[in-house]
Amino acid sequence: MFSKKRIIVSTIASIAFAGVGVFSSQFGTTCIQEVQAGSWVNQYIANNNIKPVGIENREGTFNRWSGYRNGVGRPEGVMIHETATPNATAEAEVSYFNRKWPVLQTYVHAFVDANKIINIKNTDFLVWGAGPNANQRYIQVELCNVNTPDQFARSISNDAYYAAAKLIQYGLPFVPDKTLVTHKQATNWWHDTTHVDPDGYLAKWDYDMSQFNELVGKYYNNLKATGSVDDAVVDPAPVVPEDGSIVKREGKVTVANPGSFAVPLVAFRDDGTTADSNRGLAKGSAWYTDQQRSFDGHVYYRVSTNEWVADTYSSFVGW
Template sequence: MFSNKKFIASLAIAASLTGAGFVATNQVAPQIFAAQEVGAEPVNDYIANQGIQPVSIQFREGTFDQWIPYENGVGKPEGIVIHETATPGATAENEVSYFNNNWPTIQTYVHAFVDATSIINIHSADYGVWGAGPTANAKYIQVELCEVNTGDEFARSVANDAYYAAFRLHQYGLPVEYGKTIVSHDQTSRMYGETNHTDPTGYFAKWGYSMEEFVALVQKYYNQMDSSNTNSGSTNNNGSTGTGTNNGGVSSNASEGTVKVNNSGSFAVPLVAFSNNGSMSKSNRGLANNSDWYTDQSKDYNGHKYYRVSTNEWVMDTYAQFTAK
């Protein structure tokens, strides 16, 4: 199932890793949707006319243990790269399992995988991954679209993929700009010359689809996020940032700087997470004692201040000494 997995160069700090590039896509004949699925409708029209809605994003902690700042700093991506997996029939769950088990060997990792029924995020988008060559890795969030078997599945999968891209661009305050903030792996290969991959161009063409149509769908979801953003800036478990107030009386505010953490009662500093309704839960991870962490947000909750050190991981002021940037 995974014999044709791609090798992709790592971030600049791991640029010495090399390998043979697998060209994920080639020129292929367009796949005509079955009449019972879409008829003669363009994919975006089919999504709208069938009332297809993107699924919720699942946020999980993957096994990738490289916490690498983007070239502009932690939490400062410049856009998103759209990939496709080149593994026909493999689901997002299959891909997540494969990459979590094999990234040290294949030297490849991305932020999220998407198929017709799921969006699974496995690494904080505040940090870079190894997906498209050193230059692109230092700039972009990266998402892989799984190959599906039917036209209806394709429509649902690109709706999910476009929603994820829109969510991330909206989260980081980036506009939808084709070729700048939203690019294909094909485009990064041509822009930087560090990989020879052409995805998802060929796979899209198989279904009579294009990056231009995909970007239009991203823009649609992005606009919907603008119109529904009645509490812009509140911080939730998706990692969006800004100022405002969440449910449950949790106030959020900008606090850029560093925190030096220490827990005198244990070998590690505990972390917590906050849900959309403002409730707090313990994380299964911790920070090393006497380590320094970049933070860009703080929360006031039940008489304590919490500093954000990852997408939705926060350290309490009891264990943290904050220094403003």
């Protein structure tokens, strides 16, 4: 436990210091704030280009074939669990529950770890994951416990992918706390069980459900748009003249700042230099942009009359 925390702290510190190096000449130190807990996992997944593995469908031994309350093939969303079993891989959990479910009276649709997503029950039918109210509504997926930050990030990417893919498979919208829920929420709503996973386990890794929802939302939108979890048609190096002249180019700019909840905006003065705006954009939000210009080695995307966000904090997708 203690050593895990130390690794996480050093990971966050390295992200923060990378930020200082890139941003300091342009913005001074004002933007460099304490790194928010929980931001490192999604950033790590993006920075290391981690991709989810595919879902392995491997029908298990659970021989009950009950529909949800709305019928067979009509789940209302996905419920996230965590196994609370150190060192048990998805493979190990699958074989354990395939043997023991009649005794344990517990079975879920899928187990996810850093390397695998194993689906062991056709998700058209309900399982016994969290008490009758939850079982009648939700697909149940268990996140396995892992030991390193890298494994955790990979397991989260796989879990988010499973959730997004299942919502899409059943034509469900992505609505946090409604179509994507936790066992803890089920306990609070219905009191069928006393379990409060996965929040405590996520917190051990400085992660939480709002961060997880960000990732699921990203995967969901991208999968719907392109069939892949990757962002659509990223323009890696838009050609923007160095002389500061304005290029009209419409698209979406999505902002992220590992050092802060907000992403700073600048205004351009008449002489082409920048002035800090006292407004910012919420981390993770996406904005329409119609103009781009270059200044001091960076491309800026216009998001309002004279408010611009730097490429350091944003990714642009052209239309």
